[in-house]
Amino acid sequence: MFSFEQKIRVRYAETDKMGYVYYGNYATYFEVARVEALRSLDVSYKKMEEDGIILPVYKYSNEFYKPAHYDDELIIKTFIKEMPTTKIHFHFEIINSKNELINKAEVTLVFVSLKNNKPCKPPQFLISQLSSYLK
Amino acid sequence: MFSFEQKIRVRYAETDKMGYVYYGNYATYFEVARVEALRSLDVSYKKMEEDGIILPVYKYSNEFYKPAHYDDELIIKTFIKEMPTTKIHFHFEIINSKNELINKAEVTLVFVSLKNNKPCKPPQFLISQLSSYLK
Amino acid sequence: MFSFEQKIRVRYAETDKMGYVYYGNYATYFEVARVEALRSLDVSYKKMEEDGIILPVYKYSNEFYKPAHYDDELIIKTFIKEMPTTKIHFHFEIINSKNELINKAEVTLVFVSLKNNKPCKPPQFLISQLSSYLK
Amino acid sequence: MFSFEQKIRVRYAETDKMGYVYYGNYATYFEVARVEALRSLDVSYKKMEEDGIILPVYKYSNEFYKPAHYDDELIIKTFIKEMPTTKIHFHFEIINSKNELINKAEVTLVFVSLKNNKPCKPPQFLISQLSSYLK
DSSP states (O other), X not given: OEEEEEEEEOOGGGBOTTSBBOGGGHHHHHHHHHHHHHHTTTOOHHHHHHTTEEOOEEEXXXXXXXXXXXXXXXXXXXXXXXXXXXXXXXXXXXXXXXXOEEEEXXXXXXXXXXXXXXXXXXXXXXXXXXXXXXX | OEEEEEEEEOOGGGBOTTSBBOGGGHHHHHHHHHHHHHHHTTOOHHHHHHTTEEOOEEEEEEEESSOOBTTOEEEXXXXXXXXXXXXXXXXXXXXXXXXXXXXXXXXXXXXXXXXXTEEOOOOHHHXXXXXXXXX | OEEEXXXXXXXXXXXXXXSBBOGGGHHHHHHHHXXXXXXXXXXXXXXXXXXXXXXXXXXXXXXXXXXXXTTOEEEEEEEEOSOXXXXXXXXXXXXXXXXXXXXXXXXXXXXXXXXXXXXXXOOHHHHHHHTTXXX | OEEEEEEEEOOGGXXXXXXXXOGGGHHXXXXXXXXXXXXXXXXXXXXXXXXXXXXXXXXXXXXXXXXXXXXXXXXXXXXXXXXXXXXEEEEEEEEOTTOOEEEEEEEEEEOEETTTTEEOOOOHXXXXXXXXXXX
């Protein structure tokens, strides 16, 4: 399994009148977490796009156990448990500063070639970087 | 079953550099759709909050079949299939202008009393308004 | 002078923990207002982009007199007072349901050709549509 | 003069279909920059709210010289040039990784007491922390 931890500070813009982080804004936290997880493997999502592969989201699910609040420092844990095919599957857990698990999520994205707009294999470099963590 | 249709025009702010609606922004579409669905039953979410009940999201899942693009006019179909308990469960389908189903989602929210910050029953008025649609 | 009125309902996503519309979200309201103002003249911003002209923002200023709140129905008044050159200048006023002026803003955008990424003249059709309102 | 530098990495969520950071999202960057600037002075915006003072935005202006792009690392420079009264005035400059000035902005916020919802003096601690930088 590959895992990575990303710290995120809740912005005022991300809260809503309930005083909680708006449920739609967690998607951005998971984006930051997975991009930084890939960067820790020397894989740049930006470069992958420049090389002609985009990675739109196919499935997203999210459970909210406790709210996140303004200025909280959250740890977003990212896990990749299976070698990507034309899809890559991320698991996420959010831990607050009291060490409570407040949120769990899964995001599945599809590698899509900009040449023909069809699903494609992941970049070879990503596979080789993950191969020391995954069978 | 109770159902409702809400039209939404995609804003430039909601797109991303892929040219698609960013996956996190669908949450806002479902918010608008469920609030307007309730309003069609004469239930004001705003008034419910003023009366001391908030409705945070507990579970959210989303499948993306086709992208939505800038300026698209989308139909968000909202369905309530079961009478709410301390939770209310919404199903959503998004239809684009070519009449394609591009997205399906489910959102479960919890009625929480501001008095004690605990789950509570839904407002009686909501139950009675839904009772002609649901058993 | 050309003017146009656009109604916008404040979304929960747009509020912050202060209970106000977050100051950054007014930019989206002005986007919707100017796009619908142009549409009322049969000018499609989307089509303009497809025809090779983008319209990035060059200057933006905003004054906040009173807050906007969740579920408020706001009127965004859009004014074009001068014929566009390589730039187009919009004035905005936001009126709440008590008929109070709560916000004033100005946005200047530049017509940029995608061919050479340089400022260019506005589409002829936009000029002719505005010519009955402006000298 | 008091100044502070904050690094911000552009998120995918913040881009739009033009491939630029959406003009409304700079407001969030300036929020993060001013909050971290205050934190560097041991002033917590969160605690100030808990102590009964909120800080809504009164004026905001922004000039866009060059676009910011996905994954860019930006430096947001924050300047406080005058001692705050019932208002506090921030100047901002955004520098990209090529050391180009891409954006300039000013934000004026008002100290408002939650007791009576009226403008009030800034916290004494903020004044004393700024007094070594400002006359």
